[in-house]
Amino acid sequence: MxxxxxxxxxxxxxxxxxxxxxxxxxxxxxxxxxxxxQELYAVLAGSEVGDLAQEVISSGADKVYVIDDQLLxxxxxxxxxxxxxxxxxxxxxxxxxxxxxxxGRDMAPMLAFRLDTMATLDCVELAIDSDTKLxxxxxxxxxxxALATYTCDSYPQIATVRDKVMSPSEPDPSKQxxxxxxxxxxxxxxxxxxxxxxxxxxxxxxKLEEAQVIxxxxxxxxxxxGFEQLxxxxxxxxxxxxASRPPCxxxxxAPSRQVGITGKIVSPDLYIAIGLSGSIQHLSGCGQSKSIxxxxxxxxxxxxKYADFGVVxxxxxxxxxxxxxxxxxxxx
Amino acid sequence: xxxxxxxxxVPDPTSSSSGTTVDTEAKRVIVPxxxxxxxxxxDENALEAALKIKDSQEATVTxxxxxxxLAKPVLRKSIASGADDLILLDDPAxxxxxxxxxxxxxxxxxxxTGEYDLILCGRQAADxxxxxxxxGLAEILKLPxxxxxxxxxxxxxxxxxxxxxxxxxxxVEAPMPALVTVSxxxxxxxxxxxxxxxxxxxxxxxxxxxxxxxxxxxxLKKPSLVTLAAPLGRKxxxxxxxxxxPEEAGTDLAIRxxxxxxx
Numbered sequence: 227m228x229x230x231x232x233x234x235x236x237x238x239x240x241x242x243x244x245x246x247x248x249x250x251x252x253x254x255x256x257x258x259x260x261x262x263x264q265e266l267y268a269v270l271a272g273s274e275v276g277d278l279a280q281e282v283i284s285s286g287a288d289k290v291y292v293i294d295d296q297l298l299x300x301x302x303x304x305x306x307x308x309x310x311x312x313x314x315x316x317x318x319x320x321x322x323x324x325x326x327x328x329x330g331r332d333m334a335p336m337l338a339f340r341l342d343t344m345a346t347l348d349c350v351e352l353a354i355d356s357d358t359k360l361x362x363x364x365x366x367x368x369x370x371x372a373l374a375t376y377t378c379d380s381y382p383q384i385a386t387v388r389d390k391v392m393s394p395s396e397p398d399p400s401k402q403x404x405x406x407x408x409x410x411x412x413x414x415x416x417x418x419x420x421x422x423x424x425x426x427x428x429x430x431x432x433k434l435e436e437a438q439v440i441x442x443x444x445x446x447x448x449x450x451x452g453f454e455q456l457x458x459x460x461x462x463x464x465x466x467x468x469a470s471r472p473p474c475x476x477x478x479x480a481p482s483r484q485v486g487i488t489g490k491i492v493s494p495d496l497y498i499a500i501g502l503s504g505s506i507q508h509l510s511g512c513g514q515s516k517s518i519x520x521x522x523x524x525x526x527x528x529x530x531k532y533a534d535f536g537v538v539x540x541x542x543x544x545x546x547x548x549x550x551x552x553x554x555x556x557x558x
Numbered sequence: 559x560x561x562x563x564x565x566x567x568v569p570d571p572t573s574s575s576s577g578t579t580v581d582t583e584a585k586r587v588i589v590p591x592x593x594x595x596x597x598x599x600x601d602e603n604a605l606e607a608a609l610k611i612k613d614s615q616e617a618t619v620t621x622x623x624x625x626x627x628l629a630k631p632v633l634r635k636s637i638a639s640g641a642d643d644l645i646l647l648d649d650p651a652x653x654x655x656x657x658x659x660x661x662x663x664x665x666x667x668x669x670x671t672g673e674y675d676l677i678l679c680g681r682q683a684a685d686x687x688x689x690x691x692x693x694g695l696a697e698i699l700k701l702p703x704x705x706x707x708x709x710x711x712x713x714x715x716x717x718x719x720x721x722x723x724x725x726x727x728x729x730v731e732a733p734m735p736a737l738v739t740v741s742x743x744x745x746x747x748x749x750x751x752x753x754x755x756x757x758x759x760x761x762x763x764x765x766x767x768x769x770x771x772x773x774x775x776x777x778l779k780k781p782s783l784v785t786l787a788a789p790l791g792r793k794x795x796x797x798x799x800x801x802x803x804p805e806e807a808g809t810d811l812a813i814r815x816x817x818x819x820x821x
Contacts, residue, residue, distance in 0.1 A: 302730075303703060328723040332705045335657075335693035344658050344780040347689050363781075366789060367686050369571055371578040372587045373789050376781040418702035419732040422718070426726040439821070463821055471742060481708065481722045481743045487687065488741065490724065496820050506789075517820045518794065519811070534820070536796040537811055539804035547808030555816045 230381040233259040234267040234319035236310065237282055238329055239275055246394065246435075247325035247387075249285055253395035254352060254387055255323050256286035258361070261354040265289060267317055271309050273299040276405075283403030286395040290403060291317065295410035297417065300424075301329050304417045307336050309410050314341060316408065319382050321361050323352070326386040338384045345384035346376050348487070350391050361385065369487065370510040389435075389491040390514070427480045432466040434483060439465030439496045442485055442512070445472040446501020446522065446541065453479050455542075456500060459549045462556065468492065470508045486511035500541045504529025521545065559615070559675040559712065559734075561608045563641065564664055564691065565601040565623045567632060569593045571684035585786040587685075595629045597636065600680025602747035604740040607710040608678050609640045609748065615712065618642045620671065624663050626653040630763060638750035638758035645671070649768040651775050657686075658780035661694030666773040667766065668699065676717060677737040681706050692739035702732035708743035 235255035237248045252268065259266040268287035270278055272294070279290040293309050310333065314322065322337075324330035326348045338345035346363040350373070353362045361383040364375045377383075434440065441460040443453055453467060460467045467483060474484040485492055486508040497515035502508065504520070504527055512518070513532065520533035521541045530536045537544050569589040577590035597605075608619045621636040624647035637644055647667055655663065668677065677699075679692035696703030708727065709720035718731045722741050750758070768775055799814060801807040815821050 303705075328706070331689060332693075335690040336697055336703060338690070339658075339661065339694040339697035344656075345690065346781065348687065362784065365687075367786075368578060368587050368589075369684060369687065370789055372580045373787045375784045375786075377784055378781045380780060419704055419730050419736075422729040422731055424723075424726060424728050475742045475745070477743075481727070481741075482725055488681070517818075519815065519820070520796070521811075530796045530798075532794055533796045534794050535799065535811060535814060535818075537799045537804070537807045539807055543804035544808040544811070547805045548812050549808075551809045551812030552815075552821065555812060556821060 230318045230320045232265045232267050232317070232319045233262065233321040233323070234269060234314070234317060234382070235287070236269050236322065236324040236330070237278070238325055238327060239270065239272050239278065244278060244281060247327055247389050249394035250390070250392040251323050251325050251387060252282065252285045252287065254392040256395055258321060258323070258352060258354055262320070262359065264320070267291060267319055269293070269310070269313055271298050271306065279405040281397070283405070284397040284399050284401050286401070288403050290405045291408050292405060293408050293410050295412060297412045297414060298410060300421055302417055302421050303332055303336065303419050305412055306333055307340060308412060308416065310337050311340050312411060313408055314382060322382045322384045324384075324386045326388050330386040334384055334386050341382065343380040343382060343384060344378045345386065346378070347386045349385045349387050352385055352387065366487070366510060370506040390493050391491070427482045431460070432464065434466045434468055434485070434490055434492060437466035437492070438494050439463045439498070440468045440485070440492055440494045440512070440515075441465050441498045441500065442468035442470065442502060443473055443479070443500050444470040444502025444508075447473055447478065448501075450478040452501075455545055459498070459545060459552070462549055462553050465494070470502050470505065499529050499533070500545065502529055503527045504532060559617045560673060561611060561617055561619045562668060562671065562674050562677045563601070563605045563608050563619060563621050563636070564677065564679045564695070565605065565621055565633065565636060566598040566680070566683045567595050567623060567625055567628055568598045568683055568685045570596045571599065580786055580788045582786060585783050587786070595632050597632060598680050598683045600682060600684070600740065600742060602680070603742055603744045604678040604680045605636055605639060605641065606747045607707065607738070607740050607744050611676075611710065611712055612640060620645065622647065622664060622667055624648075624652055624655065624660060624667070626650055634758050634763070635750070637761050638755045639747055640750075643764065644761070645764045645766065647766050647771070651768045656779060656781055657688045657690035657694060659775060659778040661691045661698055662778050663771065663773060663775065664691065665695055665698040666771045668695075670771070675734045677701070677735070678710070679737070679739045681739045681741045692737060696737040699737070701735055701737045703737045703739075704730055704732060705739045706741045707738050708741055710738055710740065710744070
């Protein structure tokens, strides 16, 4: 295994630019590379993405591998896994890091099995063991009831990192690096799974991931109409509406609004949890909020253990006066 | 068509979220006593996806589960719900299988079952949350793999899947045989009736041991668990707003939140 060297990060691209998770992955990868005393490699795959290479170098990469191909325009499992397999076999990094996004959680396990190694998904901490130099991969298990640390002794050691957990890299425009092109070499007939269409959710108002205030509803909201009430409060506090899993499963609200281990990880200044019991899976997604307010008619609901302010009562009666009073107290 | 659904048995995640402790020495999670084993909820969603297909066309659904001392009554529920066969890969050697070993074990068993059109798995297990077995199976069996499905249909001999992504829904299609992992948005497993539960008792279950499979399980171990710790949970001291009526509590909450400068 001696020939494996360096840390590689997969730089996800969203609509032609780098999302915050990519800076977090670069920051995390840079630190691991420094701890190993090795180089940081970044992979940019897509269609017409070469312009981002300088930005990736400024954000910590020593070498950027650019794979530019029309067939990589949208994420498709077979195409991306094949390309990443090719890059990994050519560059042979010890460590490969991806973001725990829709793309990362789809690609990492398949890539790992194809390379006959293992991936650890949704890591909240990564470090290099000082003795073995192996990657220590810490992730929540049992829905967040325990934190497990794994190692894998086959290379590359692959991990995805949870959104908003790693410190993003600080861009340094003077940093030098090398950009190398790799031919995708894709055979269109080998792309078995085809993307037919994408239906994007309406992104009215504030995005969930960027919101400073989130108004979130749980099973207790009872239906789509209830979420209209939450929308009213969100408008007053200039926040976004989120949800725990049951409302998304029942389609009271779009699945992309889910906060939690299988949804989005958020860390707003204020998280207002309404009719939401606070399962550990949900808290994994919102537990990093600066403050939490809970409104729930069940005094035993575990959300109260995490809340700064709580009202035990029927949210249908509490919410209208809460919204009205805030409207009065908050500046326009 | 023939559909295979892979189901893991897990401690009931809905009853184990409070009172769960961690034995750091033994590197084990201790669920509260009396926590029943259940079918992994995401695997139930996968079974429901299979049964929805069976509702609309001729199909047989085979359920496969692997582990040590599997609880037959728990897994028999899959037959009561509408599955046709149940295969248990049950052997002391199958204790604490990691994702790598599980995927190879299931692949070996699936190869023995003959032809199939579609394999369905849950997107992840409620205990380890690893989310790898489905994708691993697709790779080992060299099938197209689609993850996080909220709708699975068969159209003109292809599998057409709606999958949940962070900003919406993607519709993808793949030729069969294919593997699809299913997310909770697909819907809960249907409830079997009393008649179905009774009838399921009489359906024979196939049990296979390690020696029945062409696989050496002891050679299949990849990740190793180094430590297991209790979570670093956020805990706050909740200030309760106590008023005569909920309406007053709403008003008071707004005032208190402003005073505390949370808004």
